[in-house]
Amino acid sequence: xxxxxxxxxELFLLLSVLKVAVVLVILLLAVAYTVLLERKLLARMQNxxxxxxxxxxxxxxxxxxxxxxxxxxxxxxxxxxxPLFILAPIIALGCALISVAVVPFGAVTRVxxxxxxxxxxxxxxxxxxxxxxxxxxxxxxxxxxxxxNKYSLLGSLRSTAQVISYELALGLSLxxxxxxxxxxxxxxxxNSQSAHGALSWNxxxxxxxxxxxxxxxxxxxxxxxxxxxxxxAENELVAGYHTEYSSMKFAMFFMAEYANMITVSCVATLxxxxxxxxxxxxxxxxxxxxxxLNAVFPVCWFVAKVFAFLALYxxxxxxxxxxxxxxxxxxxxxxxxxxxxxxIIVTSFVIAMRG
Amino acid sequence: MQLALFIxxxxxxxxxxxxxxxxxxxxxxxxxxVVVMMSLAVLYWSLGAEFLAAAQVIVYSGAIMVLxxxxxxxxxxxxxxxxxGSRAAYAVGIPGAAAIFCLLSFVFLxxxxxxxxxxxxxxxxxxxxxxxxxxxMLFTKQLLPFEVTSILILVAILGAVVLARKEQ
Numbered sequence: 001x002x003x004x005x006x007x008x009x010e011l012f013l014l015l016s017v018l019k020v021a022v023v024l025v026i027l028l029l030a031v032a033y034t035v036l037l038e039r040k041l042l043a044r045m046q047n048x049x050x051x052x053x054x055x056x057x058x059x060x061x062x063x064x065x066x067x068x069x070x071x072x073x074x075x076x077x078x079x080x081x082x083p084l085f086i087l088a089p090i091i092a093l094g095c096a097l098i099s100v101a102v103v104p105f106g107a108v109t110r111v112x113x114x115x116x117x118x119x120x121x122x123x124x125x126x127x128x129x130x131x132x133x134x135x136x137x138x139x140x141x142x143x144x145x146x147x148x149n150k151y152s153l154l155g156s157l158r159s160t161a162q163v164i165s166y167e168l169a170l171g172l173s174l175x176x177x178x179x180x181x182x183x184x185x186x187x188x189x190x191n192s193q194s195a196h197g198a199l200s201w202n203x204x205x206x207x208x209x210x211x212x213x214x215x216x217x218x219x220x221x222x223x224x225x226x227x228x229x230x231x232x233a234e235n236e237l238v239a240g241y242h243t244e245y246s247s248m249k250f251a252m253f254f255m256a257e258y259a260n261m262i263t264v265s266c267v268a269t270l271x272x273x274x275x276x277x278x279x280x281x282x283x284x285x286x287x288x289x290x291x292x293l294n295a296v297f298p299v300c301w302f303v304a305k306v307f308a309f310l311a312l313y314x315x316x317x318x319x320x321x322x323x324x325x326x327x328x329x330x331x332x333x334x335x336x337x338x339x340x341x342x343x344i345i346v347t348s349f350v351i352a353m354r355g
Numbered sequence: 356m357q358l359a360l361f362i363x364x365x366x367x368x369x370x371x372x373x374x375x376x377x378x379x380x381x382x383x384x385x386x387x388x389v390v391v392m393m394s395l396a397v398l399y400w401s402l403g404a405e406f407l408a409a410a411q412v413i414v415y416s417g418a419i420m421v422l423x424x425x426x427x428x429x430x431x432x433x434x435x436x437x438x439x440g441s442r443a444a445y446a447v448g449i450p451g452a453a454a455i456f457c458l459l460s461f462v463f464l465x466x467x468x469x470x471x472x473x474x475x476x477x478x479x480x481x482x483x484x485x486x487x488x489x490x491x492m493l494f495t496k497q498l499l500p501f502e503v504t505s506i507l508i509l510v511a512i513l514g515a516v517v518l519a520r521k522e523q
Contacts, residue, residue, distance in 0.1 A: 084382070084501060122405070123484060124406060124485075124486065125411065127409035131413045133410055134412065134417020134418065135417055136423070137417065137421050138421070141421065141425070141428070145382070153428070157425070157428065167418075183484065184486060227478070263452075264416075
C-alpha cells in the first residue's frame with residue numbers, strides 16, 4: 001500500500017498525528033516507569049528493596065498504581081473554587097507534555113519528506129520550551145489558591161516565586177549554547193555539536209561546563225525537585241500546593257512533575273551533550289551502515305543520555321538535604337544569575353576573539 | 356490557513372477581553388488576560404514574527420501576568436460588587452463609543468487601498484532568520500533606543516526596590 005494518492009499536506013498531517021500519538025504514549029509510559037525507577041533507586045540508596053512484589057522486580061507497580069488512582073474517590077472540597085481547581089492540574093500536565101513536541105530525539109530520518117524523529121521543527125524551538133515552562137507556572141499558582149487552604153496557598157506561592165526566579169538563570173545559562181550554534185533551532189544546536197563526537201559536545205569542546213552546572217541547578221529548582229523541594233515537602237507544609245487534591249488530579253500533578261523532569265533532561269542532552277549523536281563521533285560510521293540501524297542507534301544514544309540524567313536527579317534527591325526557602329532564593333538571585341551573566345560575557349568574548 | 360488562524364485566535368482574543376470586563380472576580384479577569392496575550396502571540400506567529408510571538412509568551416504571559424496573579428492572590432481581593440451604572444455615564448458613554456466606532460470604520464474602509472499595499476516591516480528583508488534580522492537591526496540601527504530602554508527598566512527596578520524597602 002503506497003501513499004501516493006494523498007497530497008503532501010495530507011501525508012504530513014497523517015504522519016504528524018502518528019508521531020504525536022506514538023511519542024505521547026511513550027512519554028506517558030516513561031513517566032510511569034520513572035516513578036518506579038525513582039522508588040527503586042532511592043530504596044537501594046537507603047539499603048532496602050523498593051517495590052518488588054508486583055510482577056518481576058516490581059515492574060508492574062506503575063500499572064497497579066494507575067489503577068489505584070482511577071479507583072480512588074475524587075474529593076472536591078466544598079469551598080474550593082471549582083473551575084480553577086479543575087483547571088490547575090490540566091495546565092500543569094499539559095504544559096509538561098507539550099514541550100516534547102520540539103525535541104529531536106534521533107538523527108534526521110525522512111519518510112516521504114517528513115522527519116520521523118522530531119514532531120515540530122520550529123526555528124525558535126528553544127524559546128518554545130522556555131515559554132511553555134513559563135506557562136506551566138500557572139498550574140502551581142492556581143492549584144494552591146483555588147484549594148482555599150492556608151498551607152496550599154503558602155506552598156504554591158513559594159513554589160511560584162522559586163520557579164520564576166530560577167527561570168532567569170535557566171534562560172541565561174542557555175545563551176552560551178545559542179551563541180555557539182548561532183541559532184535557536186534545536187536541530188541546528190544538535191548539529192553544531194556533531195563534528196568530533198564527545199569532544200565537540202557543548203560541555204567539553206564548547207567549554208560550557210559552567211553553563212551546564214547553572215542549567216542543572218536551575219532545572220532542579222524549576223521542577224521543584226530536591227534539594228529545592230521545600231514547597232512540596234511533607235513535613236513542612238503538609239503537602240504544599242497539592243494538599244487538597246486526590247486521585248486523578250493528584251496523579252496529574254505527580255505525572256506533571258516527572259514529565260517536567262524528563263523534558264528538562266531532554267533539553268540538557270540536546271544542548272550540552274550532543275543530543276542524539278554518539279560520543280564516538282564518526283569513527284564507527286562505516287560499521288553498521290544500514291538505514292534501519294542508522295535510524296535506531298541515535299535514538300538509543302538519546303534515551304541512554306536522558307536515562308543518565310534521570311538517574312542523576314534521583315541520586316541527588318537521595319543524597320542532599322533540603323534548602324531553606326531564603327537560602328534557596330538568595331542562591332538563585334545572588335549566585336546563579338550573576339554567574340550566568342558572567343558566562344555570557346566570557347563566551348561572547350571568546351567567540352569574538354576567535355572569529 | 357492564515358485566515359482560519361486569524362479568525363479563530365482573533366475571536367479568542369476578543370472573547371478573552373470581553374470576559375476580562377465581565378468577570379466579577381479579579382483572578383478570572385487576570386486569567387482571561389493571559390488568554391488574550393497568548394492569542395496575540397499566535398497572531399504574531401501567523402504573520403511571520405516568530406521571535407516576537409515567543410517573547411510575548413515568555414515575557415507577557417509567563418512573567419508579567421504571573422506577577423498580576425500573584426498580587427491578586429496575596430491581596431485577597433474579593434468578588435466585585437455589582438452596582439447600577441450612573442445615568443450620566445450611560446448618556447455620554449454609549450453615543451461616544453458609537454461615534455468612535457463609526458469614525459474608525461469610516462477611516463479604515465475609505466483607506467482600504469492604501470492599507471492593502473502598505474509595507475509593514477519594510478526594514479526587514481526575509482533573507483535570513485527572523486531572529487538574526489531583528490537582532491541585527493536592534494543592535495546596529497536601533498542601538499540608542501535599546502540602551503535607553505534598558506536604563507529605563509533599571510530605574511524602574513531600583514524604584515521598586517527603594518519603595519519596598521523597610522524603614523530603618
